[in-house]
Amino acid sequence: xxxxxxxxxxxxxxxxxxxxxxxxxxxxxxxxxxxxxxxxxxxxxxxxxxxxxxxxxxxxxxxxxxxxxxxxxxxxxxxxxxxxxxxxxxxxxxxxxxxxxxxxxxxxxxxxxxxxxxxxxxxxxxxxxxxxxxxxxxxxxxxxxxxxxxxxxxxxxxxxxxxxxxxxxxxxxxxxxxxxxxxxxxxxxxxxxxxxxxxxxxxxxxxxxxxxxxxxxxxxxxxxxxxxxxxxxxxxxxxxxxxxxxxxxxxxxxxxxxxxxxxxxxxxxxxxxxxxxxxxxxxxxxxxx
Amino acid sequence: xxxxxxxxxxxxxxxxxxxxxxxxxxxxxxxxxxxxxxxxxxxxxxxxxxxxxxxxxxxxxxxxxxxxxxxxxxxxxxxxxxxxxxxxxxxxxxxxxxxxxxxxxxxxxxxxxxxxxxxxxxxx
Numbered sequence: 001x002x003x004x005x006x007x008x009x010x011x012x013x014x015x016x017x018x019x020x021x022x023x024x025x026x027x028x029x030x031x032x033x034x035x036x037x038x039x040x041x042x043x044x045x046x047x048x049x050x051x052x053x054x055x056x057x058x059x060x061x062x063x064x065x066x067x068x069x070x071x072x073x074x075x076x077x078x079x080x081x082x083x084x085x086x087x088x089x090x091x092x093x094x095x096x097x098x099x100x101x102x103x104x105x106x107x108x109x110x111x112x113x114x115x116x117x118x119x120x121x122x123x124x125x126x127x128x129x130x131x132x133x134x135x136x137x138x139x140x141x142x143x144x145x146x147x148x149x150x151x152x153x154x155x156x157x158x159x160x161x162x163x164x165x166x167x168x169x170x171x172x173x174x175x176x177x178x179x180x181x182x183x184x185x186x187x188x189x190x191x192x193x194x195x196x197x198x199x200x201x202x203x204x205x206x207x208x209x210x211x212x213x214x215x216x217x218x219x220x221x222x223x224x225x226x227x228x229x230x231x232x233x234x235x236x237x238x239x240x241x242x243x244x245x246x247x248x249x250x251x252x253x254x255x256x257x258x259x260x261x262x263x264x265x266x267x268x269x270x271x272x273x274x275x276x277x278x279x280x281x282x283x284x285x286x287x288x289x
Numbered sequence: 290x291x292x293x294x295x296x297x298x299x300x301x302x303x304x305x306x307x308x309x310x311x312x313x314x315x316x317x318x319x320x321x322x323x324x325x326x327x328x329x330x331x332x333x334x335x336x337x338x339x340x341x342x343x344x345x346x347x348x349x350x351x352x353x354x355x356x357x358x359x360x361x362x363x364x365x366x367x368x369x370x371x372x373x374x375x376x377x378x379x380x381x382x383x384x385x386x387x388x389x390x391x392x393x394x395x396x397x398x399x400x401x402x403x404x405x406x407x408x409x410x411x412x413x
Binding site for chain 2: 191195196198199202203226229230231232233234235236
């Protein structure tokens, strides 16, 4: 047998594509990691076919061994897109990698046949095939993780924007209902939003409601005090409301000095004070009158 | 040398800072303002910094000094129109200036000063 190991592999991709496809599909179906609920059989066949076409293109280019070569560009792009769509669909990373890894069985079988009895040639070609397929599988895992990270970053960003609305409660009164844990990044966003709103609404009173903040530690308290100090420098007074009994206890135990910041137990109390300060009074009339 | 104009507005002195403050300007302002408070016998000073976009720790401290000096000369200082970015910077620098009074704009500042002056007169 005069063929070199990479030639053998190329020949399999080029000449035995149809056989390979059938066996590969069978091997994927047998692997048990295929998710019939997420992916139809036809879809799988199409994807496998497309990938084999890309592999054949690489073989044609003569660079079947080197995943980073230009010949594999199409194959790499295809796998990256495939991993992304599978990550979105809810496949696990191993499900995604198995797509490529299950290609080993049919390829090894072919290599065995074409090597005949030559053990050294067989070892050589199997080694090259295994290195190639492992690299491709790693590529899918990388792409999978990358797309997952993109999703997480986007969600973080959305959360940051969603969770810091500043609302106008009344003429001259704005409020920020804070929900979730306060860290430095979020406090910065809250502070900027609140101060901008104070200017644009020309509001001398701002209510910071921390009913939705699960815990207050020294850092969070410090962030709150900074926001209050900045608002005061601009000429607006802040009221902190929605302090639960446990949080009041924590603040005292931590020795945090809230200074002359006005604090109220509930948002209702804060609204009442804010209206009173801006000269409004709420009068109850008979219902329906 | 450039100077920041100090306008007399009834019982009050109005200072509008429309350029970015540098150190010499701030020092000159402190001198001039002391002079004017004594000359006019004003009891209220309004400093409008709504056009100031940049501050450093020195300018922040000067604002505090000016307020303290005016206090000694029996005048109340109100700083108005501070921008959000400036306020955040000052707080981050550790200058929350507890000794100065603030208001959103000149209107609110005049109202605050008049209220404070009335309260002071009643108290005497």
